[in-house]
Amino acid sequence: xxxxxxxxxxxxxxxxxxxxxxxxxxxxxxxxxxxxxxxxxxxxxxxxxxxxxxxxxxxxxxxxxxxxxxxxxxxxxxxxxxxxxxxxxxxxxxxxxxxxxxxxxxxxxxxxxxxxxxxxxxxxxxxxxxxxxxxxxxxxxxxxxxxxxxxxxxxxxxxxxxxxxxxxxxxxxxxxxxxxxxxxxxxxxxxxxxxxxxxxxxxxxxxxxxxxxxxxxxxxxxxxxxxxxxxxxxxxxxxxxxxxxxxxxxxxxxxxxxxxxxxxxxxxxxxxxxxxxxxxxxxxx
Amino acid sequence: xxxxxxxxxxxxxxxxxxxxxxxxxxxxxxxxxxxxxxxxxxxxxxxxxxxxxxxxxxxxxxxxxxxxxxxxxxxxxxxxxxxxxxxxxxxxxxxxxxxxxxxxxxxxxxxxxxxxxxxxxxxxxxxxxxxxxxxxxxxxxxxxxxxxxxxxxxxxxxxxxxxxxxxxxxxxxxxxxxxxxxxxxxxxxxxxxxxxxxxxxxxxxxxxxxxxxxxxxxxxxxxxxxxxxxxxxxxxxxxxxxxxxxxxxxxxxxxxxxxxxxxxxxxxxxxxxxxxxxxxxxxxxxxxxxxxxxxxxxxxxxxxxxxxxxxxxxxxxxxxxxxxxxxxxxxxxxxxxxxxxxxxxxxxxxxxxxxxxxxxxxxxxxxxxxxxxxxxxxxxxxxxxxxxxxxxxxxxxxxxxxxxxxxxxxxxxxxxxxxxxxxxxxxxxxxxxxxxxxxxxxxxxxxxxxxxxxxxxxxxxxxxxxxxxxxxxxxxxxxxxxxxxxxxxxxxxxxxxxxxxxxxxxxxxxxxxxxxxxxxxxxxxxxxxxxxxxxxxxxxxxxxxxxxxxxxxxxxxxxxxxxxxxxxxxxxxxxxxxxxxxxxxxxxxxxxxxxxxxxxxxxxxxxxxxxxxxxxxxxxxxxxxxxxxxxxxxxxxxxxxxxxxxxxxxxxxxxxxx
Numbered sequence: 001x002x003x004x005x006x007x008x009x010x011x012x013x014x015x016x017x018x019x020x021x022x023x024x025x026x027x028x029x030x031x032x033x034x035x036x037x038x039x040x041x042x043x044x045x046x047x048x049x050x051x052x053x054x055x056x057x058x059x060x061x062x063x064x065x066x067x068x069x070x071x072x073x074x075x076x077x078x079x080x081x082x083x084x085x086x087x088x089x090x091x092x093x094x095x096x097x098x099x100x101x102x103x104x105x106x107x108x109x110x111x112x113x114x115x116x117x118x119x120x121x122x123x124x125x126x127x128x129x130x131x132x133x134x135x136x137x138x139x140x141x142x143x144x145x146x147x148x149x150x151x152x153x154x155x156x157x158x159x160x161x162x163x164x165x166x167x168x169x170x171x172x173x174x175x176x177x178x179x180x181x182x183x184x185x186x187x188x189x190x191x192x193x194x195x196x197x198x199x200x201x202x203x204x205x206x207x208x209x210x211x212x213x214x215x216x217x218x219x220x221x222x223x224x225x226x227x228x229x230x231x232x233x234x235x236x237x238x239x240x241x242x243x244x245x246x247x248x249x250x251x252x253x254x255x256x257x258x259x260x261x262x263x264x265x266x267x268x269x270x271x272x273x274x275x276x277x278x279x280x281x282x283x284x285x
Numbered sequence: 286x287x288x289x290x291x292x293x294x295x296x297x298x299x300x301x302x303x304x305x306x307x308x309x310x311x312x313x314x315x316x317x318x319x320x321x322x323x324x325x326x327x328x329x330x331x332x333x334x335x336x337x338x339x340x341x342x343x344x345x346x347x348x349x350x351x352x353x354x355x356x357x358x359x360x361x362x363x364x365x366x367x368x369x370x371x372x373x374x375x376x377x378x379x380x381x382x383x384x385x386x387x388x389x390x391x392x393x394x395x396x397x398x399x400x401x402x403x404x405x406x407x408x409x410x411x412x413x414x415x416x417x418x419x420x421x422x423x424x425x426x427x428x429x430x431x432x433x434x435x436x437x438x439x440x441x442x443x444x445x446x447x448x449x450x451x452x453x454x455x456x457x458x459x460x461x462x463x464x465x466x467x468x469x470x471x472x473x474x475x476x477x478x479x480x481x482x483x484x485x486x487x488x489x490x491x492x493x494x495x496x497x498x499x500x501x502x503x504x505x506x507x508x509x510x511x512x513x514x515x516x517x518x519x520x521x522x523x524x525x526x527x528x529x530x531x532x533x534x535x536x537x538x539x540x541x542x543x544x545x546x547x548x549x550x551x552x553x554x555x556x557x558x559x560x561x562x563x564x565x566x567x568x569x570x571x572x573x574x575x576x577x578x579x580x581x582x583x584x585x586x587x588x589x590x591x592x593x594x595x596x597x598x599x600x601x602x603x604x605x606x607x608x609x610x611x612x613x614x615x616x617x618x619x620x621x622x623x624x625x626x627x628x629x630x631x632x633x634x635x636x637x638x639x640x641x642x643x644x645x646x647x648x649x650x651x652x653x654x655x656x657x658x659x660x661x662x663x664x665x666x667x668x669x670x671x672x673x674x675x676x677x678x679x680x681x682x683x684x685x686x687x688x689x690x691x692x693x694x695x696x697x698x699x700x701x702x703x704x705x706x707x708x709x710x711x712x713x714x715x716x717x718x719x720x721x722x723x724x725x726x727x728x729x730x731x732x733x734x735x736x737x738x739x740x741x742x743x744x745x746x747x748x749x750x751x752x753x754x755x756x757x758x759x760x761x762x763x764x765x766x767x768x769x770x771x772x773x774x775x776x777x778x779x780x781x782x783x784x785x786x787x788x789x790x791x792x793x794x795x796x797x798x799x800x801x802x803x804x805x806x807x808x809x810x811x812x813x814x815x816x817x818x819x820x821x822x823x824x825x826x827x828x829x830x831x832x833x834x835x836x837x838x839x840x841x842x843x844x845x846x847x848x849x850x851x852x853x854x855x856x857x858x859x860x861x862x863x864x865x866x867x868x869x870x871x872x873x874x875x876x877x878x879x880x881x882x883x884x885x886x887x888x889x890x891x892x893x894x895x896x897x898x899x900x901x902x903x904x905x906x907x908x909x910x911x912x913x914x915x916x917x918x919x920x921x922x923x924x925x926x927x928x929x930x931x932x933x934x935x936x937x938x939x940x941x942x943x
Contacts, residue, residue: 154318159429164550166319209913217430 010155012222014100016084016192020050023082024193024225025070030079032065032249039065040076041249047193052219052226054236057246058269063229064106066246067195070227071103072096084192097126102186103195106229108178112171116181119170120156123188124149156184159221160214176207183214187224194218196228200235208232212239237261245269294472294496297370299537301467304330307513307540313359316547316555324359326540332359332446337367338463339449343398343422343440347372350394350478354378354387354410355402357519357545360426360442362533364400369476369495370467376478376490377524379876380406381869383914386488388413390480394490394721397421400442404430407439472496478721479526481673482875490721491526491673501676501715502534504697508681509643513540515562518637520552525877527647530677531565556637564644568651569878571666573806574636575655576782580810596624597661604629604661609685629662638664645669645681647692648877650753650772652780656689668692670751674730674737675699676715680751691750701751702736708757709743710736742770759882761792767854769797771882774855777845781838782807786867786874788885789857790893796858798896800889801835802867808834823921826862832926835862839928847931856930859896863889864921870910892923901925 018024025047032040040062047053055063068074070081072091080087083099102123110119128135128149134142157163160180165173170181179199186194199215200208212235218224230236236243237257245253245260247269253260260266293299303312303326312329314321324332345351351368353375355361365375376394378387380402387409391399397419401407407425414420425431426442453459476495480488517536521528536543541563546555582593603617613621633639638659644666646656651668659666669681670692679701682693695701699713716737719727730738742757754760755772763769771789774797778787786802803826811834812819819825843856867873873885886893888907895903907919 151318154320158318161548163319163547164554206912220432221429 010152010190012155012159012187012190012218013224014190014192016049016100018049018084018192020223022049023047024049024084025227026080026082027066027070028080028082030069030076030081032062032069032074032076038249040069040246042079043246043249043251044079045244045251045254047225047227048242049192049225050219050223051241052215052228052239054240054243055227055229055246056231056233056236056243060248061246061269062249063246064197065249067103067197067227067229070096070193071101071195094126097189100189100192101195102189102191102193104179104182104186104197104199106197106201108175108182110170110178110182110185113169115167115169116162116165116173116184117153117157117167119181120153120184120188121149123185124152126189152190153188156187159187159217160184176203176210179203179207179211180214183211183218187218187222191224194224194226196226196230198229198231200230200232208235215239294499295369295467295470295474296476296495296499296534296537297366297467297470299499300326300330300333300366300370301464303513303537303540310513310540311516311542312536312540313362313543313545314559315359315545316551316558321544321558323542329363333363333366333370334460334463335446335449335453336363336442337370337449338452338459339445339447340367340373340398340424341371341463342448342452343424343445345371345373345398348475349373349398350376350396352376352378352391352394352396352399352401353523354399354406355380355426355523356549357521357523357528357532358402358426359545361400361402361523362519362543362545364442365477365529365533366537370463372466372470372474374475374478376480377529378480379482379522379524381522381876383870384409384412388416390488390490391417391420394478394480395419398424400424401426403427407431407434470495472499475718477529479529479673480524482525482877482879489723489726491717492719492721493676493715494718497715497718498534498676499538500698501678501713502530502538504714505678505681506535506539508683508697509563511535511539511541511563511643515539515541515642516544516559517541517563517565518544518546518552518556518559518561520546520549520556521565522876526671526673526677527565531563531645534676535563553637557635558637560637560640562640562642564638564641566644566646567648567878568646568655569649571646571651571655571659572782575658576804576807578632578636579782580807583810583814592627596620596628597658599624600629600661601657604663605657608660608663608665609687625663633662633664638662641665643667643684647671649879650776651689652776653689655780660687669696670753672737672739674717674739675711675713676717678715679709679711679713679739682750686748686750688750691746691752693751694749695751700736703744704732704738706757707742707744707760709739709741709751709753711739712736759792763791763797763855764793764795765854768851769855770852773852774799774842774846774857775880777842778838781841783811783834784838786880788867788880788882790886790896791855794897797855798859798893799839799857799861800885800892801839801860801862803831803835803862805866822866823864823919826864827921827924832862832924835860836926836928843928843931847933853933857928858930859925859927861892861896861923861925863892864905864923865907865909865919868909870912871908895923895925 023046028044030040030043055066057063069076072093075090130142130145157166170178200211216239219226242256243260245266252265253263308327309325311323312326314323351373353361353364368375378390407423423439424442424445428441472495474495476493476498479491517532519532532543544559546552599620603613603621606613607621641664644664647669667682667687670679671677678696679699680693681696699711701711704710712735740757741753742755742760743751743753746752755770759771761769769791774789775787778784783804784801785804788800789797791797839857839860846856847853869876891905892903902922902924904922909917909919
């Protein structure tokens with residue numbers, strides 16, 4: 001019997017030695033092309049430690065490609081990416097994961113037949129220290145380690161309020177909850193940079209509100225730096241600290257939400273209407 | 286229990302005693318981070334002591350009223366005890382109350398401190414802080430999201446406990462002094478103030494004295510032989526008298542273990558893991574369980590279906606007799622034993638009811654079939670009748686003398702009588718000492734010779750059990766002179782699984798007419814099996830085939846009513862299926878899910894007129910409140926249907942009309 005609940009050492013985000021407000025990730029003059037198709041052209045921006053950074057743009061603007069560049073899935077032909085002060089040129093996605101970059105996907109990529117608990121547990125894989133031999137033996141160090149990881153997973157389950165679906169196979173869960181489980185799996189790696197690819201796509205208003213609250217809570221509680229792609233402008237304007245706008249692979253805007261809202265290039269790119277009409281619309285709104 | 290009954294008059298005195306006599310036995314469990322954390326009586330005493338002394342350093346003093354808002358968490362139960370240890374008065378408030386209701390109670394009770402569960406409650410209180418001028422400090426349990434708040438008026442639960450521990454270290458005699466204060470405390474102190482859920486207007490603060498509360502709890506714990514090896518699942522609203530009485534009060538006097546679920550959505554799973562021995566649930570929970578079992582069995586394979594049907598039949602035949610120890614033929618016993626092996630045992634296990642020794646239901650009438658279904662499985666389900674003003678128990682059924690249509694004889698040491706105009710009145714050890722700051726209402730509720738008026742109409746039947754008909758003020762008459770009890774009609778309707786809620790009208794009108802709310806789970810499942818597609822509750826409710834189905838239920842209801850001489854005159858002539866679910870957020874139900882008939886009458890006045898003016902449909906716009914507090918409008922054309930009325934023999938008709 002214990003006096004206090006067995007709270008784990010789970011802190012939600014690893015200490016990467018970068019102080020809040022300093023540059024965590026710096027993207028400089030990055031260009032990416034697939035054959036003749038230019039996905040990203042000469043884009044530069046930075047992500048500061050502890051902020052929520054949104055990447056927005058119309059369909060095909062290169063947002064997901066940008067995320068894929070950041071987490072090492074694509075290697076840009078030109079430009080440099082500096083993460084935690086270290087420039088990198090080519091890397092594998094597993095290296096990115098080890099360095100504390102984790103992500104969620106536009107189309108949910110969970111193991112549908114596995115329970116919520118097991119799915120989130122897979123997020124701890126890069127943190128497991130024991131090798132195959134010890135894990136095969138199970139008793140001893142591997143067991144102790146597993147208990148520690150389970151504690152961390154339970155802390156995430158508690159945080160995301162998904163206790164009631166702990167043992168439910170995720171394939172049976174409604175879409176909104178699956179998105180939450182995916183966020184949980186990304187959090188399990190205790191990331192210092194969390195990439196969210198359209199975390200609210202296809203959600204109803206209530207689910208969006210819940211998800212926004214969780215994203216803000218993750219940022220607030222764990223100090224996790226978050227980069228997110230999202231189409232719902234209301235959400236983006238409300239929750240992000242700064243926004244990068246891409247259009248046809250180029251950066252057309254960068255700044256605080258209120259600056260972006262006034263940026264004429266951005267308005268053009270999104271609405272494709274002359275500014276006069278837009279102003280009228282804004283007034284009626 | 287210990288050999289001799291200790292004579293104590295406050296719950297803190299029991300806290301000290303239990304730490305001594307049941308030291309290592311579990312007093313509290315809580316599922317947190319996926320594991321059942323547990324605290325023994327000794328550890329519970331330490332938790333309460335640290336908190337209590339911490340609260341004292343903040344300035345909580347004797348007689349001070351302190352709000353407690355949140356779900357069933359050990360820390361909130363400890364808060365109640367910690368306050369009682371100081372002679373302060375806990376005022377639990379419903380956690381799902383909207384900010385305005387919460388502010389009203391906090392202001393009315395004049396609280397200076399509030400202990401709350403999380404950010405949600407803190408936000409609610411802060412949003413109305415100008416309406417609660419007395420409130421000083423808010424103590425919160427879960428820190429999440431509160432990091433950036435201005436902490437001049439906020440302090441975490443852990444910090445208060447820490448302050449208490451530091452105080453005990455700094456002043457070695459603090460703990461002893463604290464204990465001495467408990468031992469010196471008087472039974473005349475106020476134990477708790479419980480706000481009624483407000484079936485009729487604003488909620489009132491019911492003041493319960495310490496000695497009275499303890500006496501009532503001791504009586505009923507003895508009645509059901511509760512002891513330190515029992516366990517309960519605390520899932521009912523913390524602010525409701527039922528939870529406070531059944532779990533907290535009885536737990537302290539008998540020493541059983543209170544288990545707090547992980548969250549409201551996990552109650553079913555937690556129930557299964559804990560397997561409580563003492564269980565309380567309102568009839569609608571049992572109804573929900575039976576609906577779930579029935580639906581699942583309809584989807585089961587042929588062998589399972591056959592087994593289920595066969596042995597449920599056996600249980601219906603012999604189950605209750607075996608439970609009550611009545612004679613049953615040997616062949617019946619053998620079949621029942623096989624049924625236990627194949628069906629009842631596994632079923633009870635799935636429902637989390639395998640270990641139940643005593644179960645109660647109360648609050649609403651329960652259907653005969655529903656009630657005997659659970660009893661026939663070997664679950665000792667009984668009924669009680671109670672009120673906040675009585676600190677719960679007024680009547681309760683004894684083992685072996687249980688019926689669905691009555692609520693039992695007077696509970697131990699309770700005196701129940703029926704007034705001349707048919708109202709149930711009682712005098713009990715646990716009865717309240719008055720409504721807080723409302724002497725007029727108190728005087729209105731008490732009779733001159735010290736009985737409490739329940740406001741319920743009822744009578745004792747031939748074997749001495751009380752039968753409740755309806756709220757006394759709701760019992761009315763049709764223009765034909767026939768007796769009309771809305772609740773009676775509604776209850777008959779609600780026993781159909783497809784009908785969730787019904788509201789009957791008829792007083793001072795020509796005939797009885799009803800609003801019906803369909804049950805989305807049951808009707809939704811039926812729709813799925815019958816290939817009926819629907820997009821929303823509203824669409825399903827107005828579907829012609831749903832109307833047909835409900836019409837059949839209304840017809841059965843009328844047939845049943847026609848056989849009851851007292852009620853036959855009030856058969857249903859017209860009905861409609863409401864386009865929205867009745868909801869507490871819209872004020873249509875109380876927080877304990879009881880229909881607020883008056884309010885519904887005003888809100889849907891147009892629809893009621895349509896019921897009586899002969900029209901076949903009516904267009905209405907209804908304002909609804911969403912969960913986040915925003916308002917919207919629901920537009921619908923509601924159909925109104927006629928029902929067949931059965932003939933009644935002339936004789937009883939005249940009787941009823943007298």
